[in-house]
Amino acid sequence: MDQIFGIPIVVILGQLMLGVVNGAFYALLSLGLAVIFGMLGVVNFAHGAFYALGATAIVVALQTLGINYWACLVLVPIVVGVVGMIFERTLLKQIYRLEPLYGLLLTFGAALVIEGLLQSTFGSSGFSYPVPDQLQGVFNLGFMILPKYRAWVIGFSFVICLTTWYLIEKTKLGATLRAATENPRLLQAFGVNVPLLITLTYGAGVALSALAGCLAAPVILVTPQMGSTLVTVVFAVVVIGGMGSVLGAIVSGFLLGIVEGLTKVVYPEASNIVVFFIMALVLILRPAGLFGKEA
Amino acid sequence: MSLKTIGTAVILAALLAVPFTGIYPVFVMQIYCFAIFAFAFNLLLGYTGLLSFGHAAFFGFSAYVTGWLMAKHSVEPLSAILAGMAVAALMGYVIGGLAIRRQGIYLAMVTLALAQLVGFLCLEAPFTGGENGLQGIHRGALLGLLPLQSDHVLYYVILVIFLLVYALIMRIVHSPFGQVLKAIRENEPRAISLGYATQQYKLLAFVLSAALAGLGGSLKAIVLGFTTLSDVSQANSSEVILMTLLGGTGTFAGPAVGAALVVTLEHYLSDIAGSWVNVVMGAIFIACVIGFRRGLVGAFQKNL
Numbered sequence: 001m002d003q004i005f006g007i008p009i010v011v012i013l014g015q016l017m018l019g020v021v022n023g024a025f026y027a028l029l030s031l032g033l034a035v036i037f038g039m040l041g042v043v044n045f046a047h048g049a050f051y052a053l054g055a056t057a058i059v060v061a062l063q064t065l066g067i068n069y070w071a072c073l074v075l076v077p078i079v080v081g082v083v084g085m086i087f088e089r090t091l092l093k094q095i096y097r098l099e100p101l102y103g104l105l106l107t108f109g110a111a112l113v114i115e116g117l118l119q120s121t122f123g124s125s126g127f128s129y130p131v132p133d134q135l136q137g138v139f140n141l142g143f144m145i146l147p148k149y150r151a152w153v154i155g156f157s158f159v160i161c162l163t164t165w166y167l168i169e170k171t172k173l174g175a176t177l178r179a180a181t182e183n184p185r186l187l188q189a190f191g192v193n194v195p196l197l198i199t200l201t202y203g204a205g206v207a208l209s210a211l212a213g214c215l216a217a218p219v220i221l222v223t224p225q226m227g228s229t230l231v232t233v234v235f236a237v238v239v240i241g242g243m244g245s246v247l248g249a250i251v252s253g254f255l256l257g258i259v260e261g262l263t264k265v266v267y268p269e270a271s272n273i274v275v276f277f278i279m280a281l282v283l284i285l286r287p288a289g290l291f292g293k294e295a
Numbered sequence: 296m297s298l299k300t301i302g303t304a305v306i307l308a309a310l311l312a313v314p315f316t317g318i319y320p321v322f323v324m325q326i327y328c329f330a331i332f333a334f335a336f337n338l339l340l341g342y343t344g345l346l347s348f349g350h351a352a353f354f355g356f357s358a359y360v361t362g363w364l365m366a367k368h369s370v371e372p373l374s375a376i377l378a379g380m381a382v383a384a385l386m387g388y389v390i391g392g393l394a395i396r397r398q399g400i401y402l403a404m405v406t407l408a409l410a411q412l413v414g415f416l417c418l419e420a421p422f423t424g425g426e427n428g429l430q431g432i433h434r435g436a437l438l439g440l441l442p443l444q445s446d447h448v449l450y451y452v453i454l455v456i457f458l459l460v461y462a463l464i465m466r467i468v469h470s471p472f473g474q475v476l477k478a479i480r481e482n483e484p485r486a487i488s489l490g491y492a493t494q495q496y497k498l499l500a501f502v503l504s505a506a507l508a509g510l511g512g513s514l515k516a517i518v519l520g521f522t523t524l525s526d527v528s529q530a531n532s533s534e535v536i537l538m539t540l541l542g543g544t545g546t547f548a549g550p551a552v553g554a555a556l557v558v559t560l561e562h563y564l565s566d567i568a569g570s571w572v573n574v575v576m577g578a579i580f581i582a583c584v585i586g587f588r589r590g591l592v593g594a595f596q597k598n599l
Contacts, residue, residue, distance in 0.1 A: 043400045094585055100400050101346045105540065106584040108533060112577025120570040228529070232411045235404040239397070269419060276412040280393055283405065287396040 012265050013144045019261020020254065021150050021219065024157035025212045027253025029234045030241065031161055032208035034249040035168070038181045039201040042092065042103030046084075047234065048227025049114035050206045054080050054213025055222045056118055059129045069132040076214050077207035084206030085199050092202070093195070111228070118224035126223035153215045160211065161250045168246050177201065236279040242292025252290060310454060320446040321518060326551075326558045327457040328515035333538040333550030334464050335507035340536075341545030342468055343500045344480030345395070348403045349410025350508050350535050352390065355527025356413055357383040357509030358516040362432045363422050365517070372435050372443065372517060379513035380506045386413070387505020388498070395497045398483075407529065414527045428523030432516055443517070453514055457551075460507060465547055467503065476500055508535075537576065540583045543590025552591055 004012060029047060036044045057076045061067045067075065087110060095102045131149040139146040168174040179187045180197055188194045213227070220226060234253075241252030256275050264271040282289060314320050332354050339345045357379035364370040364378055390413075394405045417423045424430065434443035443449045467473050478486040479493050486493050516522045525531060534557060542553025564572045583590070589597060 043404065091581060091585060098588075101403065102584050102588070104346070104348075104400055104403055105536065106581060108536075109577045109580025109584065112533075112573045112580060114577075116571060116573030116575075116577060119573065124570070229411075232407055232529070236408040239401060239404055239408065243401075273412050273415050276408050279405070279408055283393050283396050 007265055010144060012262070015261040015265045016258060017144070017146065017150060017154075017261075019258045019264070020154050021257070022260060023254035023257020024154050025216055025230070025253075026234055026237050026257050027161050027250045028157055028208050028212035028215075029230065030237045030249040030253045031164055031246065032205035032212075033234060033238055034243055034246055035164070035208070036202055036205035037243050038246075039177065039198055040088075040092070040096070040103070041100055042096075042107065043100070043235075044202075044205065045104055045107040045231065046087075046110040046114065047107075047206075047209050048229075048231030049111035049118075050080055050084060050227070051209045051213040051216070051230065052118060052222070052224055052227040053083070053114055054210025055217040055220075055226060056122060056213075056224075057210070058214040058217050059127060059222055062129055062132075069134070073211070073214055077210040080210035080213075081203040081207030085203040088199050088202040093198075111231075115224045115228065122224070124224055126221040126226075128221055129217055131218045149218060153219070157212075157215065160208070164208070165246050165250060233275050236275045238289075239279050240275075240282045240289060242289025245291045248289065248291025314447045314450050320450045322558075322562070324446075324450055324453050324518045325515065326555045327453050328511045328518060329535070329538065329558055330511075330551040330554040331457060331460050331514065332508050332511035332535050333542070333554045334460055335504045335511065336535045337539045337544065337546075337550045338464060338467065338476075338507070339500060339504045340539060341549075342473060342480060343476040343497060345497065345501070346399075346403045346536075347394070347406040347501075347504075347532075348536070349390070349406035349408075349413075349529075349532050350504075351527050351529065351531035352410035352413035353383040353386055353505040353508040354512035354515075354531065354535075355417065355522070355524075356386060356512070358512035358522040358526050359417060359423050359429060361513035362429045362516040362522045365435060366429060366432045367422075369433075369435070371439055372437050376510065376513040376517070379516075380509045383509025383512070384502050384506040387502040391498055391501025391505065395494060395501065407532070410527070410529065410532060414524065414529070417524060417527050423522075423524075426524065428521055429516075430521045432520045432522070434517055434520070449518065453518065456510070456514065460510065461547070461551070463507075468547075472496070472499075534576075537580055537583070539590075540588075541579065541590055543593035543596075544588075546590065546592040546596065549590050549592035556591075 003009065029051060033044055033047055036042060054076055057080060058072050061072045061076060062069065091110070092103070092106060095106055135149040135152050137148050139148060139151060168177060176187070176192060177197065180192070180194055184194045216226075237252050237256050238249065240256065241248035256278065259278065260271050260274055263274040270277075313323050332350070335353075336347065336350050339347055360382045361375040361379035364375040365372065370378070390406065390409045393409065394402045397405055418425055422429075434449060436442040437452060441448065441452070443452065468476075475486065475491050475496050478489075478491070479496060483493055512522075512526060515526070538553035538557045539550045540553070541556055542551065543549025560575075561572065564575060568575060587594070
């Protein structure tokens, strides 16, 4: 039994693993989008740019500044998160009272600026950095070979996703956040500093996308534009999952990564577009998204 | 004569005189093509309140259809343009039909994703020339009678089409249909409660907009003689948003002014600024959204 429908199991498992890795990136990114959207009502188009910024920053930190890999994993998301918070404080907060469309347009402009700056500083040819020493090598699972780094990406993203979900759904802080989504004015009347909460949420969402960038840097070529194609897929993931729920963002992120990987086995040409097809299907059958509530 | 009539006459005279001023006509024709594209986009965003983030799909695909018919099958230009528009309208029906199932930002995300799908198809499809694009589109003769080889002749043909589209948009917006579109923009639930089938109105607006965006694309293919993947790209979709925003959303002339500015800006910036073009474009985007939401024409009309 080493074939299914005439396709070697090893190939299927290999693509499945790549799919889960991509799914981990989708999950981290759509999670950040969902958190930001829940709190600010803004679709953060700059998400892909912050992802590229995170990936570039970790390469610079590792190779030019010589900072330890594990320290980078903490530092880079924080630094990029702070950049995001400055953007929120100076520009984004001015459009909250306007139609949501303006938030999309504003963050799109920010994405152009960030990507443009990256391009004029680092060029557009792209670079990569090797997998850190501690994570080199493979696990031999008997039925397949699993590179340690990929196992690390999957496991770590999964833990981050679960932690975020737990924070938002099960803790006091999460309850405050959800209250702010529900009725910010009432919460402010209770003495909670809502604007600060909003800034921190935006920073956290941006930090998640920077973290995804850090994790992606060794497996995906780092270019200024690496995020702009990805963000389109992530938008589709969000439409499929429904923006309402944090869990929806995580589950549909991983799920669509897997679907994409399996499509690569069966019909490689379609793997780039299968997510969009599923999105169209979901729109026809269940317009609110798989986990969405509103009609 | 009122000030407005004089102003219109002056602008019209200036447009007619362009080929004799030494300005490169192809450059101005390109502006007309993008202006038509932006008119089409404005019909959706400005008058119906729908933000499409994937309008390049209609513009670019129609350009491919027209270009392919003319380059490979020597079809007469007008029929090729109409065929491109028909395909764009059909795409508008499918994409718009899916997109209007959601509202606001979701609609923007759905159009973005579906346009990406069209972009991938254009990359893979056999007739588009893939990465190389579609080249060698000869201008031919309009209806087999009027040869378009001369830039001057083509200029006036495109100017006439541009003015016709402008008039058509005005006609649409001022029609009862256009008034319903505005009502949907202002308050959709109320429009529904007044008995309008708003989904059908939105779909029709989408189809009209897609067809006109296709017209812009087809004309551009004829003017330049080639079509590339950048015509269907997301960058092109965002450019038309910028044109409309900069010129003035929901104004008649705004999109044309925005198109002229953005095309000119890009033309000169690419020489001097190189990779900073995106930074400048992004900064203009941000400035428009933060402090200049009326756009140039909107601000002008308010201060008149």
